[in-house]
Amino acid sequence: MPKHSRRLLRGLGLVCVLGLGATACGGSDDDSGQKPVGASGLQAALKKGGTVTVWAWEPTLKQVATDFEKKYPKVHIKLVNAGTGNDQYKALQNAISAEKGVPDVAQLEYYALSQYALTKSVTDLKAYGADKLEGSYSPGPWNSVQAGDGVYGLPMDSGPMALFYNKKVFDKYKIAVPTTWDEYVEAGRKLRKADSKAYITSDVGDAGMTTSLLWQAGSHPYTVDGTKVGIDFTDAGAKRYTNTWQKLIDEKLVSPIAGWSDDWYKGLGDGTIATLATGAWMPANFASGVKDAAGDWRVAPLPQWEKGANSSAENGGSSLALPTLGKNKELAYAFVEYANSGAGVQTRVRNGAFPATAEDLNSQAFQDTAFPYFGGQKANKIFAESAKSVPAGWKYLPYQVYSNSIFNDTVGKAYASDTKLVDGLKSWQDKSLDYGQEQGFTIEK
Known part of the structure; x- marks a missing residue:
C-alpha cells in the first residue's frame, strides 16, 4: 500500500x-x-x-x-x-x-x-x-x-453568532459597541491605545471562525455536488473578510493567546480579551469557565460587513x-x-x-429568559434573531475535518509570520483540493 x-x-x-x-x-x-x-x-x-x-x-x-x-x-x-x-x-x-x-x-x-x-x-x-x-x-x-x-x-x-463583549471594559474606556466590522477595528485601536495589555479579541487562526465570517460576508467558497468539489477563496465576500481581518493582524489588535487555553479563560476573566464573536452555545462556557467575570459581559448582534445590513452565520x-x-x-x-x-x-x-x-427556540419563555451572568440581559432574543438571519446556501467540504486540520499550517501562518491572509487561504485551498483528489473526489477548477 x-x-x-x-x-x-x-x-x-x-x-x-x-x-x-x-x-x-x-x-x-x-x-x-x-x-x-x-x-x-x-x-x-x-x-x-x-x-x-x-x-x-x-x-x-x-x-x-x-x-x-x-x-x-x-x-x-x-x-x-x-x-x-x-x-x-x-x-x-x-x-x-x-x-x-x-x-x-x-x-x-x-x-x-x-x-x-x-x-x-x-x-x-x-x-x-x-x-x-x-x-x-x-x-x-x-x-x-x-x-x-x-x-x-x-x-x-445550533450556533447562530453574536458578539459577546465585556461591558465593564467598554464602559471604562468609553468604547461604543461596534455595529460594523470597520467599527470593530476602530474599537480595537481605541482599546489598545487605552491599555497596551488589552486586545479586542483573541485569534491565532481558527478554521471554524474563519469559515463562519466568510459565510456572514456572503462568500461561498465550497461547491459540492456528490463527489465533485471545488474551492475558491477569492470571491467578493472573501475579500471583505481578508481586507478587514488583515488590519487586525497587522496592527496587533488581536491577542496571540490560543482559544480554550488556561490563559484564554484568564484573559476573558480579567478583561484583557474584550470580545468574542462566536456561537450562541457560548454562555454555558462563560458560566463554567469564567465565573469571576459574571456581570461584566453582555451580548450584542454580530457586527455587519455593510452598515445597515442584517446578516449572521452559524458557528459550531x-x-x-x-x-x-x-x-x-x-x-x-x-x-x-x-x-x-x-x-x-x-x-x-x-x-x-x-x-x-423549533418549539424551544420560538417560545416566549425561552426568549424572555434573563441571564444572570450577563447582568440579567435577555440574550436569547439576540440569538434567536441571529438564527433567522443566517444566509442560505452555505456548504462544507465532505472532508472538512481534514481540511480544518491543516488550517494552522496554511492560513494560520498569517498570524505568526509575514504571510498574508489571502496567501494563507490560497495555500489552504490548494492543499485541501490536493487531498480531495487523493481521496478520489473529482476536483472542479
Whole structure:
C-alpha cells in the first residue's frame, strides 16, 4: 500500500469509501437494512439496563446524564471528554480504525457529521424512528444531520453568532459597541491605545471562525455536488473578510493567546480579551469557565460587513450520533433522544445551551429568559434573531475535518509570520483540493 494511502486510512478513512468499499474501513456492515426498533424495544432496553459510553465535551450534558440515570436506575451513562472538536475526532477515528474502544455515542459537529456518514462510521437512526422527529427541529440543524436518505444524528444545538463583549471594559474606556466590522477595528485601536495589555479579541487562526465570517460576508467558497468539489477563496465576500481581518493582524489588535487555553479563560476573566464573536452555545462556557467575570459581559448582534445590513452565520453546533461500532444501540439512542428531543433539552437550555428544537427556540419563555451572568440581559432574543438571519446556501467540504486540520499550517501562518491572509487561504485551498483528489473526489477548477 502506498505511504500516503496508509496515512489517509489512519486519518479519516475516506479512501475506504471512495476506493476500497465501506466494509474495509474498520466499520461494521452497512446498517441500511436494519430492522425498525419501536418504542417497545427502547423501553425493554431501558428496563434491562446497561452502560452507555458518551464522548462529548458540551458541559450541560453532565446534568442530563445525571437526570437520565435517576429516571432509569439500571442505566449508567459514562460521560467522557475525549477532547474538543478535532482532538476528539482524531481519537474517535483511531478507535474506529483499531475497532477497539469506540464509544456508544459521540458528539459530532455539523461540519464533521457528513464525513462520518459517508464512511458508514455512524448509524442511520431511521431504524429508531429519528426521521419522525423532523418537525421538532429548526430547518438548518435538521438538514445538517441528514446525508442521502439517512438520518445520522439528532441535533443537539445550533450556533447562530453574536458578539459577546465585556461591558465593564467598554464602559471604562468609553468604547461604543461596534455595529460594523470597520467599527470593530476602530474599537480595537481605541482599546489598545487605552491599555497596551488589552486586545479586542483573541485569534491565532481558527478554521471554524474563519469559515463562519466568510459565510456572514456572503462568500461561498465550497461547491459540492456528490463527489465533485471545488474551492475558491477569492470571491467578493472573501475579500471583505481578508481586507478587514488583515488590519487586525497587522496592527496587533488581536491577542496571540490560543482559544480554550488556561490563559484564554484568564484573559476573558480579567478583561484583557474584550470580545468574542462566536456561537450562541457560548454562555454555558462563560458560566463554567469564567465565573469571576459574571456581570461584566453582555451580548450584542454580530457586527455587519455593510452598515445597515442584517446578516449572521452559524458557528459550531453539534449532533449526537451513534458510531457503527458502538454497543448498546437501543440504550444509546434512548439517551440521545432524551438529551436532544426530550426532557434533556430543557435541562440544557436552563444551563445555557442554545436549542435546535423549533418549539424551544420560538417560545416566549425561552426568549424572555434573563441571564444572570450577563447582568440579567435577555440574550436569547439576540440569538434567536441571529438564527433567522443566517444566509442560505452555505456548504462544507465532505472532508472538512481534514481540511480544518491543516488550517494552522496554511492560513494560520498569517498570524505568526509575514504571510498574508489571502496567501494563507490560497495555500489552504490548494492543499485541501490536493487531498480531495487523493481521496478520489473529482476536483472542479
